[in-house]
Amino acid sequence: MATQQTTTQNLTLVQAVRDGLYTEMSRDSDVLVLGEDVGKNGGVFRATEGLYDEFGPDRVIDTPLAESGIVGTAIGMAAYGLKPVPEIQFMGFIYPAFDQIVSHAARLRTRSRGRFTCPLVVRAPYGGGIRAPEHHSESKEAFFAHEPGLKVVIPSTPHDTKGLLISAIRDPDPVVFLEPKLIYRAFRGDVPEDDYTVPIGEAAVRREGTDISVFTWGAMTRPTLEAAENLAEAGVDCEVVDLRTMSPLDRETIVESFKKTGRAAVVHEAPKTGGLGGEIASIIQEEALLYQEAPVERIAGFDTPFPLYALEDYYLPSVARVEEGIRNAVEF
Amino acid sequence: MSTLQHDPRDQVRVLDEDGEVVGEIPDLSDGELVEMYRQMRLARHFDKRAVSLQRQGRMGTYPPLSGQEGAQIGSAYALDEDDWLFPSYREHGAGVVRGLPLKQTLLYWMGHEDGNKMDEGVNIFPVAVPISTQILHATGAAWASKLKGENRAFICYFGDGGTSEGDFHEGLNFAGVFDTPNVFFCNNNQWAISVPRERQTASETIAQKAIAYGFDGVQVDGMDPLAVYAVTRAAVEKAKNPEEGQRRPTLVEAVQYRFGAHTTADDPTVYRDAEEVERWKAKDPIPRLEKFLRNTGRLDDEAVDGIRQSVEDEVAEAIREAEAVERPEPSEMFEHVYESLPEDLREQRASLEALREQYGDEAFLRE
Structure with missing residues (x-):
């Protein structure tokens, strides 16, 4: 061929x-x-x-x-x-x-x-x-x-x-x-250079791991991967899933990853309350309850208006916050 | 006939480009005229320093105002003590006239929430970054003031691009229906970022849009501070006219030009010619007023030099003060979200503090 x-x-x-x-x-x-x-x-x-x-x-x-x-x-x-x-x-x-x-x-x-x-x-x-x-x-x-x-x-x-x-x-x-x-x-x-498509509704596993599934998207993918590498040195093996489509969510990939690890964290920069982290946690509850070993950790923007830039670094989930949240779920 | 009962296509002028008198000089004392000139110089110098601070990484994105001092200072000067000002995001010059310290403006563009906190007694609403949303607030506040039996005027600034938003229509329509004491002041600086005024509306002028709302619209040379003052003053007086049915809103279109970029993130050379910029620079409001003041014996070299020194000192001091303000405490982002903080927000605040304690601030701050 x-x-x-x-x-x-x-x-x-x-x-x-x-x-x-x-x-x-x-x-x-x-x-x-x-x-x-x-x-x-x-x-x-x-x-x-x-x-x-x-x-x-x-x-x-x-x-x-x-x-x-x-x-x-x-x-x-x-x-x-x-x-x-x-x-x-x-x-x-x-x-x-x-x-x-x-x-x-x-x-x-x-x-x-x-x-x-x-x-x-x-x-x-x-x-x-x-x-x-x-x-x-x-x-x-x-x-x-x-x-x-x-x-x-x-x-x-x-x-x-x-x-x-x-x-x-x-x-x-x-x-x-x-x-x-x-x-x-x-x-x-x-x-x-040619035209090609990436299908809507399909998540991408950016890092395979066995201890915890970390779901994220957009600009948060990079600090999440960085946190995963840092944690790997400490013996925590993270799977990082970049959801890519927020609607419709790729339930299959979410559930499949979670069944493997039994633990999950969601990282998003949007405010925590009403953010999609809650939706992902619900999917896990609905589809994989019996696999669950720890509460789903939400690492998100705070429930405040996005601050002017002098404080934005404290608002956005940093690598340290992501690591801390993942540890909470892993050590539960 | 009032200055406002004008064909809206016919521009009101007092000074020509050479500072020669071509209209009626408004009733201002010598001291007031010189002070107006000083405020314009202050705004111009502030603007230059602010752009330079951004370039040096000492401030974030900043929207320059050079070229628009005549419209800002002339209009703000026409307000009475109790009147209110609703800005967009470029009215740093008008703000100073109404008691907003330069330090505040610097802090806002340096990313500090306190920059948007007006002192008690300063009748200025917070900066509005979304386009034209403030027009409705100005209409509502003016309406409330009228319902309370007060006698105040409410000036609201927006740009030529802002007149395309639905909120512009709704704000002016309500004002016309409820006869609110508003002065809607359009800073038509010819460009909404890269879109020229003629691609914003097919209307010959912006001023004539007032006809559709049932009140006066007047176009003024926005680079002629005395004409701007005269027109705004007449609109303020009309907004407070005690006679039955005479208290009405006005739309002012101040025709002017933004000499610089839309913001420091913008490069205007991509969309407009240098020749056009030069043509408008010939109308610069500052030398125009200066020539008039010199020609009429109100200003001499010595006074001009004193003003130059005083505005440089004032801006330098404001920059010193603003830069001396430390980065706000991170917990401050939780303040003023509600009157009292809900329990889960208290917990979020505590978790942030615990993480800072554990990891240190360097774990949060990106270079």
Whole structure:
């Protein structure tokens, strides 16, 4: 069998976003991006750099400053046969569009009994740790995972970013695609130049282990892996699972990993209460109660508004906090 | 006829670009006029130092205001003692006029919560980073003040981009329906990050949007501090007009230009021409007012030099004070979340303190 030659590029996560958009826009002329400063400026994080020159102002659209307007018109476009990829500049500014996302994008298929669908991807950088101003650091993935009809995706590597973004654009339903901006440029990874997909709804085991299953996503994947390596030196063998899709959760991988280890911790930067850590603990209770040897440890942001940046390092789960939480579960 | 009963497409001006008088000089004393000039110089110098602090890593992302001093100082000057100011996030200059110390503004952009804590008696609402959300708060506060039988004006600042948000429409619509004592002050600086004013709305002016809400809209040269003062003052007086049916809101569109970046995270050379920037710099509000004050004998070299020295000292002192403030205690993030802290939050706070004790602060702080 002939080996297929695939050229790879060494990209950052934000470059992989751009490459995913470029690849899918090249393949499918129905795909377009719209949002604030995505055109001529190439996006405030440069996630759409060069796309305006490549595809023109009808497919890379600088809109007026109005989040509800951006998402609401994207819903109309999607229902009318295009595949819009609206960008919300920061997740903290998504709320004016919340009504459009939850009341309409999520329900258009249901409400019209399948007559209309809403294949759009709302992209937004999210999360803390970049010394950003107020309202620029929140992690509110749980708001959207709570909403039936939406899919919620959070990549943590350049490779997954491109593959998941292409899957999201091809998905027949609305996807909220949250990009961990702390690691937009933190490292590079190999990304195939061709188009490829990473399936929505599948977690990735980043480190195999036998003592405890640690579930995480987005920018928290790195401190979690670092904590796992530190703990390995102390004789604790962690399995680290990067969930990648927050809705629908990959229950099978969660349960399979947990049955192997009997202990679990969840690491997320969103506030603890109402965060997805609780949902993961419930899945374990429902599916693997008899395997459980310790309470599921939640290592999360505190239940306070995200502080201004002088204190953000204390708010976000640090390697030390992750290690401490894992130890609590292991030593129970 | 009031300054406000104007064709909204016809810009109100007092000084031309050379500081020559082309309108009616507002009723301000010599001392007030010179002080207005000093405040503008203070805002400009503060801005320059703040950008430099960010560049040196001594402050986080910062939104510069250079070019917009005329609009900020001219409008804030037109308020009375008891009036209220609802800022967006760029009104550091207007804030100073209304009693907000520069140190506070520095602390906020240095990531300290205390930077957003206005002293009692300072009638300024916290900075609003989300776009145009503050317009509704200003309308609501003005409405409450009216219901309480007070006689105060409420000025609210927002940008040209902000007029595209739904909250702009809702805030102005409520104000028109309930006749709230508001001055809606649009700092039209031509650019919402990279999107030019003409791509923000197909309306010929922003001022004319007021017609749809049923109240006056007036466009003013926002780089002419005296024109801004005159228009804002008339709007403030109208907001407090005791006569039946005369107490009404106003929309002011102050046409101006942001000389620098949207924030220090932005590179405006990507989306606008140097030639355009130079064209607007010719309208710089500071030399314009200075020429007028010199031409009319209100200012000389010696006074200008004294002002330069005083603003440099004032800014240097504010930076010294702000940088002397230590990093807040981590437990402070739990303060003021509620009036009294729920039990589980107490536990979270205690767990953070225990971890700091055990691992030390270096286990938390990233480089």
